[in-house]
Amino acid sequence: MTTLRPPAAAVMRGPAPMLLVAAAALAWLALIGDAYAVRLATLAGAQALLVLGYQLVFGHVGALSLAQGALFGLGAYVAAMLSLHAPWSLSLTLPAASLAAMLVAALVGAVVLRLQTHYFALATLAVAQLIHLAAVNLEGLTGGANGLPGVPTVSLAGVAIGRGWPMLLLAWGLFAIAGWAVARALAGLRGLALDLAREHPLAAQSIGIDVSALRFTAFVAGAGLAGLAGGLHAHVVGVVSPDVTDMPVMVGCLIATVIGGHRAVFGAALGAILLTHAPEWFRFLENRHLIAFGVLALAMVIVAPDGLAALLAAMRNRLWPSPDQTPPAAMPAPPIATTRPPLLLRVAHVGKAFGGVRALDDVSLTLAPGEAVGVIGPNGSGKTTLINVITGVVPADDGVVHLGSELLRHRPAFAIARLGLARTFQHAELSATTVALDAVATSAFARTPRPQRHAARTEAMGWLTRLGAGAQAGMRCGALPAGRRRLIEVARALMVRPCVLILDEPGAGLSRPERIELARRLREAQEGGVALLVVDHDIDFLAACADRLICLGRGRVVADGPIDTVRRDPLVRRAYFGRDDDAVIQA
Numbered sequence: 191m192t193t194l195r196p197p198a199a200a201v202m203r204g205p206a207p208m209l210l211v212a213a214a215a216l217a218w219l220a221l222i223g224d225a226y227a228v229r230l231a232t233l234a235g236a237q238a239l240l241v242l243g244y245q246l247v248f249g250h251v252g253a254l255s256l257a258q259g260a261l262f263g264l265g266a267y268v269a270a271m272l273s274l275h276a277p278w279s280l281s282l283t284l285p286a287a288s289l290a291a292m293l294v295a296a297l298v299g300a301v302v303l304r305l306q307t308h309y310f311a312l313a314t315l316a317v318a319q320l321i322h323l324a325a326v327n328l329e330g331l332t333g334g335a336n337g338l339p340g341v342p343t344v345s346l347a348g349v350a351i352g353r354g355w356p357m358l359l360l361a362w363g364l365f366a367i368a369g370w371a372v373a374r375a376l377a378g379l380r381g382l383a384l385d386l387a388r389e390h391p392l393a394a395q396s397i398g399i400d401v402s403a404l405r406f407t408a409f410v411a412g413a414g415l416a417g418l419a420g421g422l423h424a425h426v427v428g429v430v431s432p433d434v435t436d437m438p439v440m441v442g443c444l445i446a447t448v449i450g451g452h453r454a455v456f457g458a459a460l461g462a463i464l465l466t467h468a469p470e471w472f473r474f475l476e477n478r479h480l481i482a483f484g485v486l487a488l489a490m491v492i493v494a495p496d497g498l499a500a501l502l503a504a505m506r507n508r509l510w511p512s513p514d515q516t517p518p519a520a521m522p523a524p525p526i527a528t529t530r531p532p533l534l535l536r537v538a539h540v541g542k543a544f545g546g547v548r549a550l551d552d553v554s555l556t557l558a559p560g561e562a563v564g565v566i567g568p569n570g571s572g573k574t575t576l577i578n579v580i581t582g583v584v585p586a587d588d589g590v591v592h593l594g595s596e597l598l599r600h601r602p603a604f605a606i607a608r609l610g611l612a613r614t615f616q617h618a619e620l621s622a623t624t625v626a627l628d629a630v631a632t633s634a635f636a637r638t639p640r641p642q643r644h645a646a647r648t649e650a651m652g653w654l655t656r657l658g659a660g661a662q663a664g665m666r667c668g669a670l671p672a673g674r675r676r677l678i679e680v681a682r683a684l685m686v687r688p689c690v691l692i693l694d695e696p697g698a699g700l701s702r703p704e705r706i707e708l709a710r711r712l713r714e715a716q717e718g719g720v721a722l723l724v725v726d727h728d729i730d731f732l733a734a735c736a737d738r739l740i741c742l743g744r745g746r747v748v749a750d751g752p753i754d755t756v757r758r759d760p761l762v763r764r765a766y767f768g769r770d771d772d773a774v775i776q777a
């Protein structure tokens with residue numbers, strides 16, 4: 191990718207503005223700030239680490255954890271207990287605080303991360319309450335309601351870090367390192383994979399991304415930062431009480447994340463500084479400063495839902511527009527062919543019920559390597575459920591699915607995708623803010639755990655060009671019309687280099703010439719060894735891209751054979767045109 195960078199824009203998009211702000215803040219503290227201001231700024235550094243960790247969980251993964259505050263408290267207690275009961279460990283208190291929080295998060299995460307949003311929030315709230323109750327009731331360890339006073343300052347490699355400026359530099363130094371590490375870890379395709387996993391988890395799994403592992407990693411890493419922040423807090427304040435595990439810490443963290451920004455590292459610093467200084471600015475409200483902060487958060491949600499950092503970034507973009515980015519030059523498009531060994535897909539006696547609705551009933555079919563099969567059926571006949579069962583999105587109640595010699599039952603969707611079984615969705619599942627080129631490039635995860643962004647984008651450009659969507663490569667998916675989005679999704683599935691490709695109504699939303707062109711490309715894929723299972727309502731489209739047709743009716747296979755035979759079948763005509771579906775099923 192060629193990037194033309196006007197000098198001012200290049201400077202304003204680099205780390206320079208942030209370094210300048212940090213230098214100005216330090217100069218202000220050195221010249222005007224007193225010891226209290228330095229202490230407050232140090233606590234803000236610890237809070238920034240807490241918020242940075244919460245951005246991973248809440249912002250990047252989209253999980254509403256209510257345990258981040260309690261994990262901060264846990265870190266504070268671990269640091270305090272180690273300092274007081276094992277003074278030799280002063281250099282180890284911070285790593286220990288971080289590790290303890292990660293350990294608890296790993297144990298909790300293994301169980302609760304599977305839960306849906308609101309149950310997950312409730313489960314983490316319960317964990318937070320347990321930690322708080324332990325802090326209050328385990329008096330022998332935690333000092334009960336009185337807490338643990340006299341926590342000494344931390345030391346690094348035997349050198350004590352004083353509570354004023356040294357501790358301030360340590361806190362913000364740790365934040366800078368952690369912020370750099372997070373930004374680096376989420377740069378490029380990994381960040382895009384996380385965006386897709388958060389917004390469209392099924393689509394992410396369909397290109398081989400292990401969404402559960404991503405969620406777990408983010409939850410544990412976020413907890414590690416919370417524990418570290420808590421440890422720092424204990425050393426700065428010198429006393430730890432059950433307050434550090436209580437709900438206001440969590441509420442403050444959530445509000446700081448919303449106000450500062452969900453995902454930008456800069457936003458974590460901004461939110462933390464505002465949170466720690468709010469009590470000073472709203473001192474006249476006495477203990478009710480959180481209310482004022484809450485009102486501010488509400489205003490932010492309305493005015494700048496992505497937080498202050500996003501607002502500032504938007505202003506920066508207006509003043510110093512984004513450097514021109516030209517997509518990679520239109521490549522000679524790669525031939526549409528599989529790079530995987532040919533495998534037979536076999537569905538045998540599969541059944542699936544949702545409550546009283548029998549969506550699939552004893553469905554059997556085969557898809558030979560390089561074969562193209564169309565699937566038709568009236569609405570609700572089980573076509574999408576069939577795709578979902580084959581691709582591991584929903585488990586079958588009965589029957590088995592094999593890809594080659596691999597039994598797909600109990601395999602997660604991402605593992606099935608990595609075997610070479612790709613799919614598209616009835617409604618194109620693309621992250622609205624991701625540009626089309628990156629949306630396709632993310633598919634490289636299906637073939638390698640650490641794809642190179644440049645190589646993946648170059649290949650993705652080839653696929654887009656092949657499908658006639660090269661002109662949209664640089665456009666955000668959310669801005670594309672439905673038909674174009676569908677083509678982007680097909681390109682993404684093709685970049686998996688699948689041996690089997692399943693498409694759920696790929697022709698919907700496309701104009702007639704676009705359908706003809708897509709059918710041609712699908713034929714090309716078939717000639718390249720890709721087996722196709724294409725669900726659509728348009729029999730002419732299916733006739734152009736498939737050789738065999740299967741008709742489903744009320745979850746059962748009504749007919750399976752050559753296209754012309756099936757489309758003339760009176761049972762199929764009745765089932766497909768929905769005039770006498772009951773008669774068909776009973777026949």
Ligand SMILES: Nc1ncnc2c1ncn2[C@@H]1O[C@H](COP(=O)(O)OP(=O)(O)OP(=O)(O)O)[C@@H](O)[C@H]1O
Pocket residue numbers: 544547548549567568569570571572573574575576616
């Ligand atoms: N997650 C679910 N929970 C409950 N019922 C479901 C679920 N998914 C599908 N069903 C039901 O199963 C039946 C088959 O649905 P499915 O979406 O597979 O049909 P379809 O042939 O793909 O329909 P369409 O052409 O409208 O997409 C329908 O009655 C539907 O309401």
